[in-house]
Amino acid sequence: xxxxxxGFVMRVGLLLAALVFFASLLAAGLVVLVYWLLRAxxxxxxxxxxxPWTFQVNRQDVWSRFNQRxxxxxxxxxxxxxxxxxVEVSDVTAVTDVEPKRITPR
Numbered sequence: 188x189x190x191x192x193x194g195f196v197m198r199v200g201l202l203l204a205a206l207v208f209f210a211s212l213l214a215a216g217l218v219v220l221v222y223w224l225l226r227a228x229x230x231x232x233x234x235x236x237x238x239p240w241t242f243q244v245n246r247q248d249v250w251s252r253f254n255q256r257x258x259x260x261x262x263x264x265x266x267x268x269x270x271x272x273x274v275e276v277s278d279v280t281a282v283t284d285v286e287p288k289r290i291t292p293r
Contacts, residue, residue: 227237 223240230237
């Protein structure tokens, strides 16, 4: 009986916490809405255009920053280190030393 009562109290407490969280989000949204409406009203009264709230992101700037430096490099030109040896590329599609094995289900 005590566990059922404790479970019921826990569920009611979680429901109340969720309602308080939802109400706080709703209140914050209403505050932002009222602020934006007052701003738009003031702009209309003073004859200024109503400008929306937008986030300006210059993607070209970000791309050029990473494209010039490269990912993870220090900004210097990429040079070949002395310990790297150049070798000829061989054809890796011609595999000759593989023995086929039959896979049986268990």
